[in-house]
Amino acid sequence: MSKLIPPVRGMNDILLDTAPQWEKLERCAARLFRAYGYTQVRLPLLERTELFKRSIGELTDIVEKEMYTFEDRNGDSLTLRPEATASVVRACLSNGLLHNQQQKLWTAGPMFRREKPQKGRYRQFHQLNVEALGYADAEADAELITLSARLWQDLGISHVSLEINSLGVPESRTAYREKLTDYFRSHESELDEDSRRRLERNPLRILDSKNPAMQSIVAAAPQLADHLDAESSAHFQRVRELLDDAGVDYVINPRLVRGLDYYTRTVFEWVTDRLGAQSAVCSGGRYDGLVAQLGGRDTPAVGWALGIERIVELLRLESDDAVAATADIFVACVGDSARRVGFAHAAALRAEFPELRVVFGLMPAGLKAQLRRADRAGARYAVIIGEDECAAGEISLKPLLSDDPQRRLTLAQLIALLREAGENQAPAS
Numbered sequence: 013m014s015k016l017i018p019p020v021r022g023m024n025d026i027l028l029d030t031a032p033q034w035e036k037l038e039r040c041a042a043r044l045f046r047a048y049g050y051t052q053v054r055l056p057l058l059e060r061t062e063l064f065k066r067s068i069g070e071l072t073d074i075v076e077k078e079m080y081t082f083e084d085r086n087g088d089s090l091t092l093r094p095e096a097t098a099s100v101v102r103a104c105l106s107n108g109l110l111h112n113q114q115q116k117l118w119t120a121g122p123m124f125r126r127e128k129p130q131k132g133r134y135r136q137f138h139q140l141n142v143e144a145l146g147y148a149d150a151e152a153d154a155e156l157i158t159l160s161a162r163l164w165q166d167l168g169i170s171h172v173s174l175e176i177n178s179l180g181v182p183e184s185r186t187a188y189r190e191k192l193t194d195y196f197r198s199h200e201s202e203l204d205e206d207s208r209r210r211l212e213r214n215p216l217r218i219l220d221s222k223n224p225a226m227q228s229i230v231a232a233a234p235q236l237a238d239h240l241d242a243e244s245s246a247h248f249q250r251v252r253e254l255l256d257d258a259g260v261d262y263v264i265n266p267r268l269v270r271g272l273d274y275y276t277r278t279v280f281e282w283v284t285d286r287l288g289a290q291s292a293v294c295s296g297g298r299y300d301g302l303v304a305q306l307g308g309r310d311t312p313a314v315g316w317a318l319g320i321e322r323i324v325e326l327l328r329l330e331s332d333d334a335v336a337a338t339a340d341i342f343v344a345c346v347g348d349s350a351r352r353v354g355f356a357h358a359a360a361l362r363a364e365f366p367e368l369r370v371v372f373g374l375m376p377a378g379l380k381a382q383l384r385r386a387d388r389a390g391a392r393y394a395v396i397i398g399e400d401e402c403a404a405g406e407i408s409l410k411p412l413l414s415d416d417p418q419r420r421l422t423l424a425q426l427i428a429l430l431r432e433a434g435e436n437q438a439p440a441s
Contacts, residue, residue, distance in 0.1 A: 342391040358372040
């Protein structure tokens with residue numbers, strides 16, 4: 013017997029235990045993004061390595077340590093995308109989508125970073141990204157934040173909280189960086205190895221240190237808010253007023269700096285205390301300089317990304333469902349003639365109610381065994397067809413989630429009953 017081939021470390025299979033939550037998130041997000049006027053784009057997994065060096069920053073951990081990069085047969089350096097925003101901007105520039113126009117776009121798919129695998133952090137992970145390009149006003153920042161707040165509401169997720177901050181523009185941040193470098197250099201002997209490495213390259217990232225021994229030093233560091241330029245301060249004030257008006261609760265976190273070099277002004281994170289060390293579930297901010305940095309004209313932009321695996325885990329933790337349903341109607345047939353009739357009935361129900369999950373019992377078995385399968389699938393109804401039903405041109409409808417009695421109906425009566433009950437809806441997950 014051949015030896016089994018194991019999966020690649022940090023790249024996980026998505027199986028039955030989480031598939032319903034994935035479906036619920038994707039369906040809910042697509043509906044909500046459309047309602048807010050965002051259009052979906054689908055982008056390649058592979059990009060030229062230079063795209064991420066120029067956008068994320070050559071001195072970031074992502075570019076230095078975590079990217080999956082290789083040379084193809086032509087000697088070009090290619091990288092599996094570690095994030096999607098740079099790809100969205102590249103696609104807009106490549107296809108002329110920013111010439112005298114604005115774009116509200118969203119995309120979804122896998123990203124790749126060679127990090128140490130742990131719960132909530134994988135080497136292949138999936139994101140939903142929402143990007144508004146060409147919008148300079150604070151209303152765009154606030155709309156994207158309120159959009160994310162609406163998503164949690166629609167999904168039924170409650171254990172998340174919003175943190176916001178402003179990074180200012182590059183000029184004011186440069187002056188702040190000098191003060192921050194001087195401060196941390198005066199405490200260099202107390203810094204951990206990671207912070208000493210960041211001291212000369214990107215001292216703002218030290219503010220994001222999770223090392224408990226570093227917290228008192230970080231807390232006493234100069235605050236970026238005290239060094240913001242007037243325009244950034246006014247922009248941030250406007251964002252806060254809009255969030256207040258929309259009823260979105262938040263806290264200002266002066267240590268929130270984000271890990272990517274392209275962010276300017278507003279940055280934000282949704283965090284939770286239910287996933288251990290991986291507290292951030294959705295992060296984003298404004299990146300006004302990125303389009304020009306990648307070869308386009310100066311174009312304001314703002315966006316966010318959420319980690320699908322982390323949201324799925326929250327959905328599982330907050331779900332009260334004992335069974336992850338995979339069927340709404342289970343068609344159980346006994347006998348060859350009944351199976352032929354049942355197969356045709358299942359096809360008719362699927363055509364009439366495309367959003368319903370209609371499962372036909374493909375494996376012949378006794379009625380009791382088929383009803384056990386229907387229970388395991390979480391079906392709401394069993395459509396039973398045996399010799400008596402075939403002879404009468406009817407079916408038996410058995411409710412599985414209530415004590416309502418079983419009854420005999422024709423197929424036309426069943427379709428009318430389901431339509432009257434409003435069953436042509438996407439099943440709840």
